[in-house]
Amino acid sequence: MGDYTNMSSYYDLIMTSGYYDYNKIVDALIQHQPFSHVLEIGCGTGLIMETLAQRQPQIAITGVDLTQAMLGIAQQRLQTYPQVQLLHQNVTELNLATLYDLAFSYGGVWYFVIDGDKQPFLVSHIAQDAPNRQGLERVAKHIKAGGQLLLGVQGPHHDYARPVSNGMLYSQKIELAEHGFTKHYYLSDGDKTLMAQTIEYRTYAFADALEMLQGFGFTYQPYSGDKPQFLSFTKS
Numbered sequence: 001m002g003d004y005t006n007m008s009s010y011y012d013l014i015m016t017s018g019y020y021d022y023n024k025i026v027d028a029l030i031q032h033q034p035f036s037h038v039l040e041i042g043c044g045t046g047l048i049m050e051t052l053a054q055r056q057p058q059i060a061i062t063g064v065d066l067t068q069a070m071l072g073i074a075q076q077r078l079q080t081y082p083q084v085q086l087l088h089q090n091v092t093e094l095n096l097a098t099l100y101d102l103a104f105s106y107g108g109v110w111y112f113v114i115d116g117d118k119q120p121f122l123v124s125h126i127a128q129d130a131p132n133r134q135g136l137e138r139v140a141k142h143i144k145a146g147g148q149l150l151l152g153v154q155g156p157h158h159d160y161a162r163p164v165s166n167g168m169l170y171s172q173k174i175e176l177a178e179h180g181f182t183k184h185y186y187l188s189d190g191d192k193t194l195m196a197q198t199i200e201y202r203t204y205a206f207a208d209a210l211e212m213l214q215g216f217g218f219t220y221q222p223y224s225g226d227k228p229q230f231l232s233f234t235k236s
């Protein structure tokens with residue numbers, strides 16, 4: 001499972017050193033308005049929710065995440081935003097009291113990779129097939145008919161090393177596996193490794209992903225133009 005405990009205390013440093021552009025992500029979310037109740041699946045340390053809550057204070061936001069250490073940081077970050085609720089849940093057992101008009105995951109449990117003109121493919125933090133389907137079923141139960149599911153888009157993954165804002169070195173290494181890939185994340189300071197984390201990802205070809213999502217009532221809304229921040233699905 002996609003446990004981020006090892007990375008949690010360095011996560012914000014790495015992500016805000018250019019890994020993700022949180023304003024751009026929230027710009028894209030806002031384009032999908034109107035919505036009043038939003039669920040983030042795999043909300044991590046709350047960086048997206050904070051930006052969304054600042055820019056759209058009238059929206060009720062729920063964030064769920066599997067990793068308590070990530071949620072602890074989100075709790076601190078978001079303590080002055082009463083409209084944000086954080087819950088420690090695995091998406092495979094998602095159980096919330098609210099129905100949402102929009103749910104999204106950005107780099108969270110599920111995301112798409114788009115590499116130039118090639119077909120997108122789905123990446124999941126859940127390595128086995130059955131719990132992926134269980135998770136999507138649980139998400140579907142929490143979205144209103146006519147509501148939206150947005151899954152973030154990332155570029156192709158590759159091995160690299162680059163400095164983060166305080167001069168430490170972030171690096172990642174990808175190994176192909178039978179049903180996806182394994183990604184190793186590292187942060188080092190000189191010759192000292194401060195953080196090492198390994199996640200096993202499952203991948204689905206685009207047609208298989210669309211079929212799986214359609215099976216839970218999510219119909220793909222094709223995009224046109226430049227590479228989007230999210231691929232969009234409407235819930236029947």
Ligand SMILES: C[S@@+](CC[C@H](N)C(=O)[O-])C[C@H]1O[C@@H](n2cnc3c(N)ncnc32)[C@H](O)[C@@H]1O
Pocket residue numbers: 001002003004015020041042043044045046047048064065066067070089090091092105106107108109125126
């Ligand atoms: C790369 S982080 C993304 C965090 C946040 N969305 C952001 O953009 O900064 C992935 C998050 O997904 C969470 N996650 C992975 N598998 C999960 C699952 N099965 N259920 C809930 N959360 C999960 C991890 O704990 C981690 O916090």
